[in-house]
Amino acid sequence: MQTTGRERVLWGIGILVVLFYALLPVVWIASLSVKPADKLSDGKFFSGVSFDNYSSIFEDDTFLAALVNSIGIAIIATVISIALAAMAAYALARLDFAGKAVILSGALAVAMFPPISIVGSLFDMWRTIGLYDTWAGLVIPYMTFTLPLAIYTLSAFFREIPWELEQAAQVDGATPFQAFRKVIVPLAAPGVFTAAILVFIFAWNDFIFANTLTSTDNARTVPAALAFFTGGSQFEQPIGAISAAAVVVTVPIIVMVLIFQRRIVAGLTAGAVKG
Amino acid sequence: MASGNGGVSDRARSERRLAYMLCAPAVIAMLIVTGYPIAYAFYLSLQKFDLRFPDEREFVGLQNYVDVLTSSTWWSDVATTLIVTVSSVALELVLGMAIALVMHRAIFGRGPVRASILIPYGIVTVVAAFAWRYAFDPTSGFVQGLPLIADDWAPFSERDSSLLVIVLTEVWKTTPFMALLLLAGLALVPDELHEAAKVDGANAVQRFFRITLPLMKPAVLVALLFRTLDAFRIFDTVFIQTAGANGTETVSILGYNVLINRVNLGLGSAISILIFIAVILIATFFVKVLGTSTAQQRGEGK
Numbered sequence: 001m002q003t004t005g006r007e008r009v010l011w012g013i014g015i016l017v018v019l020f021y022a023l024l025p026v027v028w029i030a031s032l033s034v035k036p037a038d039k040l041s042d043g044k045f046f047s048g049v050s051f052d053n054y055s056s057i058f059e060d061d062t063f064l065a066a067l068v069n070s071i072g073i074a075i076i077a078t079v080i081s082i083a084l085a086a087m088a089a090y091a092l093a094r095l096d097f098a099g100k101a102v103i104l105s106g107a108l109a110v111a112m113f114p115p116i117s118i119v120g121s122l123f124d125m126w127r128t129i130g131l132y133d134t135w136a137g138l139v140i141p142y143m144t145f146t147l148p149l150a151i152y153t154l155s156a157f158f159r160e161i162p163w164e165l166e167q168a169a170q171v172d173g174a175t176p177f178q179a180f181r182k183v184i185v186p187l188a189a190p191g192v193f194t195a196a197i198l199v200f201i202f203a204w205n206d207f208i209f210a211n212t213l214t215s216t217d218n219a220r221t222v223p224a225a226l227a228f229f230t231g232g233s234q235f236e237q238p239i240g241a242i243s244a245a246a247v248v249v250t251v252p253i254i255v256m257v258l259i260f261q262r263r264i265v266a267g268l269t270a271g272a273v274k275g
Numbered sequence: 276m277a278s279g280n281g282g283v284s285d286r287a288r289s290e291r292r293l294a295y296m297l298c299a300p301a302v303i304a305m306l307i308v309t310g311y312p313i314a315y316a317f318y319l320s321l322q323k324f325d326l327r328f329p330d331e332r333e334f335v336g337l338q339n340y341v342d343v344l345t346s347s348t349w350w351s352d353v354a355t356t357l358i359v360t361v362s363s364v365a366l367e368l369v370l371g372m373a374i375a376l377v378m379h380r381a382i383f384g385r386g387p388v389r390a391s392i393l394i395p396y397g398i399v400t401v402v403a404a405f406a407w408r409y410a411f412d413p414t415s416g417f418v419q420g421l422p423l424i425a426d427d428w429a430p431f432s433e434r435d436s437s438l439l440v441i442v443l444t445e446v447w448k449t450t451p452f453m454a455l456l457l458l459a460g461l462a463l464v465p466d467e468l469h470e471a472a473k474v475d476g477a478n479a480v481q482r483f484f485r486i487t488l489p490l491m492k493p494a495v496l497v498a499l500l501f502r503t504l505d506a507f508r509i510f511d512t513v514f515i516q517t518a519g520a521n522g523t524e525t526v527s528i529l530g531y532n533v534l535i536n537r538v539n540l541g542l543g544s545a546i547s548i549l550i551f552i553a554v555i556l557i558a559t560f561f562v563k564v565l566g567t568s569t570a571q572q573r574g575e576g577k
Binding site: 023 | 287289290291293294295297298300301302304305308309312313315316319374377380381382383384386387388389390391392393394395396397398399400401402403405406407409410414415416417419420447451452455456458459504507508510511514515526527530531534535540543544547548550551554558
């Protein structure tokens with residue numbers, strides 16, 4: 001296709017509009033996080049730089065505990081759901097059996113599940129059996145959205161893997177399980193990694209379960225901690241500190257998303273379009 | 276798959292057994308984490324069960340459902356949820372399509388555009404809600420400093436403007452997802468059809484509505500299904516920005532307030548079950564429409 005100067009200019013403008021759209025609120029909250037306290041309400045994007053907000057949140061035990069909880073819970077939820085989903089996705093993509101459609105549509109149904117529908121029963125069960133305000137008490141409900149997402153993404157990736165290699169291994173005397181472990185696992189690793197990032201982002205993002213099933217530093221994750229952050233006075237939200245904390249939980253995700261953007265786009269769309 | 280050969284059917288049987296073994300943990304886990312709690316929620320919804328008065332716990336049949344369905348709060352919250360859902364999904368579709376078309380016709384710089392639209396996707400919803408709230412809040416915001424906007428405009432003090440900010444936040448956060456799904460759909464539209472239509476004298480608008488859109492229908496419907504169900508469950512943004520004040524309460528916020536703040540597990544569970552039913556109804560509607568169009572596509576494609 002030939003491109004004219006006019007097309008290039010229009011496209012350039014398009015890029016700028018998209019960049020502006022995507023970055024505006026991010027720049028705003030980053031700007032609030034480094035504003036000196038007396039400039040917080042000046043409405044300007046840049047009015048000096050102060051790292052007081054950052055030093056205050058990193059001296060705050062509640063925030064640090066929440067950060068540890070967020071990282072730990074999201075990693076555990078990711079590992080468990082990827083392990084379970086990888087086995088199922090392998091079967092769905094490679095083996096011949098009845099009920100594939102049932103499992104896939106079941107997973108889709110679970111993905112559509114409204115979390116508010118089980119929050120009340122989990123709250124009641126968890127406080128009875130002692131899982132309220134614990135890591136396990138969040139990891140378990142996270143399976144409601146991490147498992148279907150992982151199954152969909154992984155089975156889409158697994159369908160692309162060259163199938164003959166596994167058969168070749170079986171011809172050479174490997175059992176189906178050995179063929180799975182020694183041949184398919186290494187080939188599947190990039191897809192598994194992508195699915196893990198997507199699942200981690202979802203778990204990291206959760207607010208409704210973290211808000212309802214935790215109450216203290218024991219298991220409260222960052223999104224829930226942000227909602228209950230209180231400043232010097234109980235009636236005023238510490239805007240600067242919340243903004244700094246928001247930037248801290250955003251940066252790692254943005255870095256991951258930018259590094260693995262190609263894979264993430266493939267993972268996001270593979271399940272939806274091919275399924 | 277039927278097979279006459281004894282050896283092959285042995286293999287087929289062991290393959291099937293392996294498949295069930297591999298699927299079982301994930302399937303059982305999904306059943307336990309969703310099936311059991313939803314059944315328990317239904318059981319709770321049939322009781323008068325307020326944690327502040329645990330001694331008064333008793334079986335009341337469908338009374339909680341009658342109470343919810345005859346309350347005006349429930350219906351106004353349903354209306355609010357539908358307003359937010361329909362307006363955000365409609366805006367996302369238009370904006371997402373625009374971004375997808377821009378990316379599809381990329382001349383240069385496709386990488387930076389893709390990277391930047393993934394940023395809203397990656398951001399925690401609570402953070403996005405705070406960012407937009409602080410942008411519109413009259414004390415900390417920059418919006419009031421913009422031309423044509425009153426310096427003392429307080430969007431969170433009334434319903435329409437609160438809903439506007441909520442919808443804006445949702446649209447900002449989820450349009451990238453919509454755009455990526457649509458972009459994947461666009462890739463399935465063959466270029467030759469466009470060239471042929473161009474030769475026949477069709478302009479860009481005609482080509483979009485007569486060729487691109489019909490061929491993309493399955494991708495559009497999938498994207499709409501995902502986003503509609505997601506938007507209907509909206510909780511995080513509303514909780515952070517208004518907590519349901521000034522008539523911005525959605526059904527999920529109502530459920531939260533009754534279950535967690537008022538610890539009325541019986542009544543709250545009835546709300547939970549009703550939201551669940553609403554989601555099933557929406558999904559069924561989409562699958563009916565979707566089912567026919569994917570069947571058509573399969574017939575042509577394979």
